[in-house]
Amino acid sequence: MTSSTTEPGSQVPSRWTRPLQLLTVVCSVVFVIGTTLHNFLIIDVGTVTEMMRLAGSTPAEAQMSAPGFVTGFRIVGCLYIVGNAIGLLARAGHGWVFWTVLGVNVTQAAGVVAIPPEVFTATRAEFGPAGLLPSLITDGGAAVLTLILVGFLIRYRRPWAYRNAGYQRNGHRPLTR
Known part of the structure; x- marks a missing residue:
């Protein structure tokens, strides 16, 4: 079937579709592992107690508040683990997977600026520089x-860099006979 006989509005992969999906799968594997390590190994009651103390809480306040914070943190972390795992479905090419991956990664990227510096200080003190790597x-x-x-x-105006089957690379409709 040629592009001139393809149904209007149908999508075909561009040369970037599969590499973009593969990149997403690889990143998702790395992010699931990193988020799991951060969620269950790096962030614990001791680290959070120290983080709260560095942020200005008294030792008694930090000791009392840390377990509840860790529970909430781990719930959110598990949601990110599941969200990142959805990225493993990227090769299927579904639009909902793209939008989920994008939403999860936009919010996870916010951690770069949203995480208080005390978290990094406490993590470095307990685990050394290697403890910072998962985050x-x-x-x-x-x-x-x-x-x-x-x-x-932005370039393809579609998830996964699909292109409209009715258009050639230069953006014009193919000539039909």
Whole structure:
């Protein structure tokens, strides 16, 4: 079937569709691992107690508040783990997967600026520089993936860099006989 006989409005992959989907799958694997490490290994009651103390809480206040904060943090972290895992479905090419991946990564990228510096100070004190890697990789990587996804969305005006089957590369309709 040639592009001139394809139904109007149908989509076909561009040369960037599969690489973009593969990048999303690879990033999603990395982000699931990083978020899981951060959620269950790095952020614990001790780290949060120290973070709260550094932020100005008294030791008694920090000790009392930390367990509830960790519970809430882990609930949110689990939502991000599930959200990042949806990115593993990117190769299927569904629009809802694209929009979910974009939403998850936009909000996860906000962690770069939204996380208080005390979290990084407490994490570095307890785990050394290696303890910072899961957060920096997932949040920083999410920012980069977001920019890439938005760039292709602007260029192709469709999720996953699909193009309209009724148009040639130069944007004009093909001649029909």
